[in-house]
Amino acid sequence: MIDWCQDDDFWQANILSPVKLRKQYDQMAAKANANAKQVKQQSYGRPRRQEDNPAWMQPGYTPESKPATPEAKASINAGLDQLKAMREAKANASTD
Numbered sequence: 001m002i003d004w005c006q007d008d009d010f011w012q013a014n015i016l017s018p019v020k021l022r023k024q025y026d027q028m029a030a031k032a033n034a035n036a037k038q039v040k041q042q043s044y045g046r047p048r049r050q051e052d053n054p055a056w057m058q059p060g061y062t063p064e065s066k067p068a069t070p071e072a073k074a075s076i077n078a079g080l081d082q083l084k085a086m087r088e089a090k091a092n093a094s095t096d
Contacts, residue, residue: 001025004032 002021005011005028015021015028055061068076 001028001032004028 005015005021008028008031011024011028011031015024056063
């Protein structure tokens with residue numbers, strides 16, 4: 001509260017002793033809380049920045065359908081074979 005009252009233009013001139021601080025504490029706390037609520041409302045309100053959603057998030061979106069080329073199918077199958085081999089190696093290592 002001491003830091004807050006020394007930052008406030010009004011209270012820094014009126015709080016010059018611990019006695020005054022104790023006497024005016026309730027009033028200063030109420031004003032500090034009111035200021036904090038205003039700041040909180042301003043900073044956590046509606047976001048200022050609005051971005052457009054990508055096309056795939058729009059209602060009714062359907063992705064393009066392209067047939068897979070033989071090269072793409074071969075690449076996918078090679079990757080699947082690698083994954084199967086890794087899974088088998090892991091299973092064999094855990095049983096040893």
